[in-house]
Amino acid sequence: xxxxxxxxxIVIIAGVILAGFILGDFLPTVGDAxxxxxxYLSPYYIEHALHDTEAPNLVTAVLADYRGxxxxxETCVMFLAGVTALMVLLSKRKIVKGQRNPxxxxxxxxxxxxLDTAFRVLIPVIxxxxxxxxxxxxxxxxxxxxxxxxxxxxxMIDRLIPSFQNRxxxxxxETAAMTAGVGVFIYIFTGILPMFNGxxxxxxxxxxxxxxxxxxxxLHPVGIFLIELGVTVCVMATxxxxxxxxxxxxxxxx
Amino acid sequence: MIDILQGFLAxxxxxxxxxxxxxxxxxxxxxxxxxxxxVVCMNIMQVxxxxxFLTLGQKDGGTLPVLVKDIFEAEAYINPxxxxxxxxxxxxxxxxxxxxLALLMKxxxxxxxxxxxxxxxxxxxx
Numbered sequence: 001x002x003x004x005x006x007x008x009x010i011v012i013i014a015g016v017i018l019a020g021f022i023l024g025d026f027l028p029t030v031g032d033a034x035x036x037x038x039x040y041l042s043p044y045y046i047e048h049a050l051h052d053t054e055a056p057n058l059v060t061a062v063l064a065d066y067r068g069x070x071x072x073x074e075t076c077v078m079f080l081a082g083v084t085a086l087m088v089l090l091s092k093r094k095i096v097k098g099q100r101n102p103x104x105x106x107x108x109x110x111x112x113x114x115l116d117t118a119f120r121v122l123i124p125v126i127x128x129x130x131x132x133x134x135x136x137x138x139x140x141x142x143x144x145x146x147x148x149x150x151x152x153x154x155x156m157i158d159r160l161i162p163s164f165q166n167r168x169x170x171x172x173x174e175t176a177a178m179t180a181g182v183g184v185f186i187y188i189f190t191g192i193l194p195m196f197n198g199x200x201x202x203x204x205x206x207x208x209x210x211x212x213x214x215x216x217x218x219l220h221p222v223g224i225f226l227i228e229l230g231v232t233v234c235v236m237a238t239x240x241x242x243x244x245x246x247x248x249x250x251x252x253x254x
Numbered sequence: 255m256i257d258i259l260q261g262f263l264a265x266x267x268x269x270x271x272x273x274x275x276x277x278x279x280x281x282x283x284x285x286x287x288x289x290x291x292x293v294v295c296m297n298i299m300q301v302x303x304x305x306x307f308l309t310l311g312q313k314d315g316g317t318l319p320v321l322v323k324d325i326f327e328a329e330a331y332i333n334p335x336x337x338x339x340x341x342x343x344x345x346x347x348x349x350x351x352x353x354x355l356a357l358l359m360k361x362x363x364x365x366x367x368x369x370x371x372x373x374x375x376x377x378x379x380x
Binding site for chain 1: 264265266268269270273274277280281284285309310311312313314316318319320321326327328329331333334335336337338341342344345346348349350352353355356357359360363
């Protein structure tokens with residue numbers, strides 16, 4: 001097949017060029033603490049993050065505080081992805097609207113004693129871990145995206161194993177999309193709250209909760225937690241949305 | 255000669271691996287006739303980009319980017335910026351995969367297949 005050969009040649013040539021880039025000292029040595037990627041902005045973040053944001057987890061400090069705007073639009077991208085998947089597949093109406101029959105997930109069958117017993121124990125642990133990751137996002141490893149993914153995995157296990165009767169499930173794809181919108185709203189509302197107190201958008205130091213803390217910098221963990229709550233809700237609902245929207249159409253007939 | 259090769263692999267070798275992974279992903283996206291395989295190759299390419307960025311943030315002797323008590327030197331922690339960027343990239347790759355799956359199901363519904371040659375040969379099934 002000519003197309004494959006031509007493309008293979010192109011890729012090989014590109015690989016040789018890239019190898020030349022590497023050999024020609026274009027990229028920094030792995031582990032070099034003085035490379036340009038590690039020198040200008042990142043030392044500032046590492047040295048000032050605790051003083052500025054009271055968040056020992058530097059990744060969360062960068063993601064939710066210094067670059068809160070980026071994360072806002074990242075969350076919006078996630079929301080839009082869910083809405084797009086919904087819109088692409090919404091044209092054909094469902095036959096039985098709003099009714100879930102858990103013993104019949106469109107031919108998908110993962111039932112069995114082993115799965116049932118194992119995940120019956122596992123789902124509460126996953127849920128507890130998800131809330132731990134959410135609440136400890138600014139102190140230790142974790143954060144909103146991971147907590148949302150864990151919650152969605154708990155829902156997904158519950159949804160896909162038919163003997164569980166879908167106990168957690170009150171989501172259709174429309175309500176999942178709406179819940180994702182609620183997550184984005186929590187984020188934006190957290191950004192707007194400081195504006196009532198004379199601050200800028202997403203300026204956590206001006207959140208109107210100063211009666212509860214002794215210093216303005218202590219408000220930063222509150223703000224980080226609130227926007228991570230929004231991110232969690234949005235990510236969880238978007239994953240559930242995509243899952244539901246795909247499962248609705250899945251028929252393994254061929 | 256062996257020393258030079260070992261030094262190269264220790265200092266720059268991981269870039270070669272990421273570029274090979276990236277090349278594999280692009281090759282698959284161009285050449286695979288099945289749209290599902292194209293989606294898988296797109297994911298491989300995204301993983302390669304994530305590896306590349308995380309490699310840039312590495313430091314010798316650095317620990318996790320979570321502050322330990324009484325240590326505030328920038329050399330003691332690896333760079334948190336690539337980690338923050340790639341965290342969002344993972345989420346975006348999830349979103350693109352979801353939209354791609356939705357489009358695939360729509361294609362399957364309209365054309366009855368997701369093989370590129372059958373689709374381009376057949377046209378709209380009215």
